[in-house]
Amino acid sequence: xxxxxxxxxxxxxxxxxxxxxxxxxxxxxxxxxxxxxxxxxxxxxxxxxxxxxxxxxxxxxxxxxxxxxxxxxxxxxxxxxxxxxxxxxxxxxxxxxxxxxxxxxxxxxxxxxxxxxxxxxxxxxxxxxxxxxxxxxxxxxxxxxxxxxxxxxxxxxxxxxxxxxxxxxxxxxxxxxxxxxxxxxxxxxxxxxxxxxxxxxxxxxxxxxxxxxxxxxxxxxxxxxxxxxxxxxxxxxxxxxxxxxxxxxxxxxxxxxxxxxx
Amino acid sequence: xxxxxxxxxxxxxxxxxxxxxxxxxxxxxxxxxxxxxxxxxxxxxxxxxxxxxxxxxxxxxxxxxxxxxxxxxxxxxxxxxxxxxxxxxxxxxxxxxxxxxxxxxxxxxxxxxxxxxxxxxxxxxxxxxxxxxxxxxxxxxxxxxxxxxxxxxxxxxxxxxxxxxxxxxxxxxxxxxxxxxxxxxxxxxxxxxxxxxxxxxxxxxxxxxxxxxxxxxxxxxxxxxxxxxxxxxxxxxxxxxxxxxxxxxxxxxx
Numbered sequence: 158x159x160x161x162x163x164x165x166x167x168x169x170x171x172x173x174x175x176x177x178x179x180x181x182x183x184x185x186x187x188x189x190x191x192x193x194x195x196x197x198x199x200x201x202x203x204x205x206x207x208x209x210x211x212x213x214x215x216x217x218x219x220x221x222x223x224x225x226x227x228x229x230x231x232x233x234x235x236x237x238x239x240x241x242x243x244x245x246x247x248x249x250x251x252x253x254x255x256x257x258x259x260x261x262x263x264x265x266x267x268x269x270x271x272x273x274x275x276x277x278x279x280x281x282x283x284x285x286x287x288x289x290x291x292x293x294x295x296x297x298x299x300x301x302x303x304x305x306x307x308x309x310x311x312x313x314x315x316x317x318x319x320x321x322x323x324x325x326x327x328x329x330x331x332x333x334x335x336x337x338x339x340x341x342x343x344x345x346x347x348x349x350x351x352x353x354x355x356x357x358x359x360x361x362x363x364x365x366x367x368x369x370x371x372x373x374x375x376x377x378x379x380x381x382x383x384x385x386x387x388x389x390x391x392x393x394x395x396x397x398x399x400x401x402x403x404x405x406x407x408x409x410x411x412x413x414x415x416x417x418x419x
Numbered sequence: 420x421x422x423x424x425x426x427x428x429x430x431x432x433x434x435x436x437x438x439x440x441x442x443x444x445x446x447x448x449x450x451x452x453x454x455x456x457x458x459x460x461x462x463x464x465x466x467x468x469x470x471x472x473x474x475x476x477x478x479x480x481x482x483x484x485x486x487x488x489x490x491x492x493x494x495x496x497x498x499x500x501x502x503x504x505x506x507x508x509x510x511x512x513x514x515x516x517x518x519x520x521x522x523x524x525x526x527x528x529x530x531x532x533x534x535x536x537x538x539x540x541x542x543x544x545x546x547x548x549x550x551x552x553x554x555x556x557x558x559x560x561x562x563x564x565x566x567x568x569x570x571x572x573x574x575x576x577x578x579x580x581x582x583x584x585x586x587x588x589x590x591x592x593x594x595x596x597x598x599x600x601x602x603x604x605x606x607x608x609x610x611x612x613x614x615x616x617x618x619x620x621x622x623x624x625x626x627x628x629x630x631x632x633x634x635x636x637x638x639x640x641x642x643x644x645x646x647x648x649x650x651x652x653x654x655x656x657x658x659x660x661x662x663x664x665x666x667x668x669x670x671x672x673x
Contacts, residue, residue, distance in 0.1 A: 170449070224598070410435070410438065
């Protein structure tokens, strides 16, 4: 009985859905997190009676056919790359990007990753690094004894060094953008890597050529909306239950057949 | 006397198929742009095996046959997602999708951008504008899709919108002749010709949910199960009746 397997695909799809929703809720306080959504598509149809087939010698055609569908599949979990709310923290090295662009981070193996999480600190040598200690690109080293760290909307980092009355420009934090941000590959730790689907990384600077601007002393909150997640969760749970009911109904039908003759 | 078995069987076969349709609807209760299927049945009169000349007329036997599954093409509820690449269509129109097998039509407005900058569906097939695929430049931002399907962006640091194309919206005079092709796509069947639709409105930031009505599907499922069980019971009684007839009639007194 096909209904059993069809309902099973429905249960599997809703299980994915609940997984995605629970990950969104778990990350509702993660800086720079972008919510995901499970997208579904119907499976191929068995055209038992094909619409448009000839019904008689007179050339009449069947106006509606008999199409039996095979269920549902999860086609992707696209990430919703909208701007998260900025929340002021007052931290010198907390930077939020307002608009397009990812921070570029160099990993220990020399490869680059991209993040929207601007929770930066300095390491023992004065370099600006992420919470994991990987340097933000291009690498900027803050000299010892410097004070008054300022990051402009273009990402220019300047400090006051002892013995100088004018601020010293140390460098400019870059941003990177992708034509298809949703195609980035999440690797955890708020980091993404580029993929063939995301397109090649395009490096640039903030507040120019369509890039967003940098906001020192702010962090970008997750773009998860709890109310919509909870209502999605309820819908997913009910959909799962209904598919389970179809399984038991199909089972009941089979049972009545097998009990027919003793 | 055997007819009853066969008639019951014909009903059970259609019920099984109806259950498959219900199962597919329920499985797709969260599929964006999905349209529910409904089953239609018809009587199939047995052309032979009757004779009206008998006293106590012999009636024609009618079987059940499933004639069609028709698509409930009513609009599903729209949900606000705030994603600039999610669109819902207000009206009867479909989006046109370029697939390797030819043009297909969809109501699923969960769109993406591929590495070439083309506007694509979730499975990566380009969504067609009035002048072919809609392509974005790497510096485009603030994608805006107007109600008439015009796609405009802010390119680079421009303050004025640049037009990137217009979504091609088509509707069908005979929409029931569309063939479900899987992957939320429809193929135009014989006699279904796409015509440009000027009345439909595109709503950006919304997505059209499945139009499957959970309550209806659940009650139909119960209905199907109960009917199936009743016919099973009826066939069983018929079998019992026949068995007792054979036992009694063949009971030769010793």
